Amino acid sequence: MIRVAGHFGELLQGRLGAAGPVVLVTLPCPALAVTARQTPSAQFSLHNLGQRLLTPARARAFLASLGLxxxxxxxxxxxxxxGGGAGASTAALVALALQAGWQGAPETLARACLEAEGASDPLMFADPSQRLWASRAAQSLARLPPLPGFEVIGGFFGPCQRTDARDSRFADIADLISDWTAAAAQGDLPRLAALASLSANRNGALRGGAQIAALASLATDLGALGHVIAHTGAARGLIFARGQIPARARAALIAAGARQVVQFPAGGGL
Structure with missing residues (x-):
């Protein structure tokens, strides 16, 4: 069986300049994954929680594009x-390709995912959080320093929303990239959490600021260093130093409307 970890929103996402490409820094989530297995007798089973991950026709076309x-x-x-903003679509394609025998370059797999989806997360790479990723081009624009260790707790709020590859309604975050690179190189977790919060807030102003404001208020109440969101999905989370998530955090998230609360480690070589 193949297991491909998803992500939990984006630490940063936005335009690289007012008219530049949409870029992101993903937050890998080892606690949420797509698994794939083969069976000689069953038909394609590509569903989850009543939602279709892939159609059989799309799966066949994707495998054919890779020569599988x-x-x-x-x-x-x-x-x-x-549609939760946790990488279900990309993780499903990557898991399907690996289960079908793919052994080629991750860059080639990324291009095939882009062709299938119109946008792609960097989940086919071993170091997805260390890439400034152009999601609509399936390209790594820069390599980033590794992140220091931290923990995230969060869940899914409101309706799920699949990514629209034509959607470019994002805030300009070009000014955050150099700060992010410097803070990651220094292992400055509070600064990184503040930058992730700023990205969430800027884009939240375009996509539902009240919900992001409530998340920021919850972060303050629980003593989190910052907050992280899926910029076009339902995932919302709080960033803490390792070992610092308070016992009441899960109940507080559920009371605020979170579904499927998940807690996971990030950075620190993971």
Missing amino acids: PLRNRHVLRAQMPA
Whole structure:
């Protein structure tokens, strides 16, 4: 069985300049994944929580684009909701390709995912959080320093929303990139959390600022260093130093409307 970890929103996402490409720094989430297995007798099973991850036709076309023959039927299972901003679509494609025998370059796999989806997360790479990723071009624009260790607790709020590859309504975050690179190189977690919060707030002003303001208020109440969101999905989380998540955080998130609360480590070589 193949397991491909998803992500939990984006630490940064926005335009690289007012008219530049949409870029992001993803937040890998080892607690949420898509698994794939083969079975010679079953049909394609590509659903999760009543939502379709892939259509059989799309799965066949994707495998064909990689030169992979369809010898067996594939069963995919996701731990995250489709459209939740946790990478279900990209993780499903990567898991399907690996289960079908893909052994090529991750860059080639990224281009195939882009062709299938119109936008892609960098989940086919071993170091997704160390890439300034142009999601609409499936390209790594810069390598970033590794992140210091931290923890995130969060959940899914409100309706899920699949990414629209034509959507470029994002705030300009070009000024945050150099600060992010410097803070990551210094291992400055409070600064990184503040930058993630600023990215969330800027884009939240375009996409539902009241919900982001409530998340920021919850972060302050619980003593979090900052907050992180799926900029086009339902995932919302709080950033803490490791070992500092208060015992009441889960209940507070549920009271605020979170579904499927998840807690996971990030950075620190993970």
